[in-house]
């Protein structure tokens with residue numbers, strides 16, 4: 362039996378079911394690159410992704426020989442008014458979110474270097490939908506850094522926990538360039554009010570998309586997420602059902618990866634990126650974002 366990702370579209374706006382991430386459809390261009398990366402990884406892993414290879418061999422996540430990448434992080438709180446229900450969060454919440462991201466990503470070698478937190482009061486921006494002129498207007502005004510830097514907008518999203526732009530080939534100054542980044546419901550920060558999604562793992566999940574990862578259940582049992590070491594999963598997880606196994610039979614070893622950050626489980630259930638996902642993060646980084654880092658004409662913020 363093969364489920365498709367479109368099953369998750371019905372989650373939109375419903376309040377009681379699972380994690381509502383808007384990165385439901387994967388752009389065809391990225392899907393093809395992901396398939397190409399997958400084919401490469403078996404042979405080129407040792408040569409080009411030495412850190413992740415060392416990580417795989419050691420079976421540990423804190424091996425000092427592991428590849429690392431520092432990414433500048435800008436966190437923006439865009440709010441309606443200065444109350445919790447108006448979407449306002451203090452600097453300390455944004456700092457806690459950055460700290461949580463670094464705890465969750467430590468196993469991949471990715472480190473987010475928090476450069477600045479900003480507050481912007483604008484009700485129209487705070488609640489705007491994705492891919493709209495208002496979103497463009499907001500991001501053209503407050504985005505920092507370039508295409509290799511992470512901009513996280515924490516704001517009172519309407520009906521979603523979050524979304525991110527997937528990496529793509531962009532031109533400086535284009536709409537896609539400005540739109541780049543992640544939008545996340547502000548009450549999902551560590552200690553936030555949105556139980557059971559209040560350990561800051563929504564930002565971790567969303568930034569996974571920004572780094573090129575797909576949902577573990579993306580293409581169902583057969584295509585999957587185009588990563589070899591995440592067990593096949595037919596449909597997203599809600600809660601933390603130990604032993605859930607939606608792709609059965611010899612072709613699909615392992616139970617569903619319910620603890621994987623790229624599933625939809627409750628925050629308390631999530632704690633893992635696999636070595637294969639780590640490899641994919643670096644493959645994607647090298648392909649789409651690293652080139653911006655060596656652009657000598659850019660002086661940065």
Ligand SMILES: *[C@@H]1O[C@H](CO)[C@@H](O)[C@H](O)[C@H]1NC(C)=O
Nearest residue numbers: 441442443444445446447448
């Ligand atoms: C703040 O904004 C929220 C959400 O729009 C609204 O419900 C609340 O009444 C506002 N509070 C004040 C003090 O303006």
Ligand SMILES: *[C@@H]1O[C@H](CO)[C@@H](O)[C@H](O)[C@H]1NC(C)=O
Nearest residue numbers: 482483484485486495498499
């Ligand atoms: C708030 O957002 C609106 C809609 O995009 C925009 O016209 C306005 O300039 C913004 N206000 C501020 C103070 O930036």
Ligand SMILES: *[C@@H]1O[C@H](CO)[C@@H](O)[C@H](O)[C@H]1NC(C)=O
Nearest residue numbers: 532533652653654656658659
């Ligand atoms: C490098 O910067 C130039 C000038 O701003 C820009 O035209 C070009 O798209 C940039 N390329 C990359 C990969 O950063």
Ligand SMILES: [Zn+2]
Nearest residue numbers: 382384566576
């Ligand atoms: Zn997602």
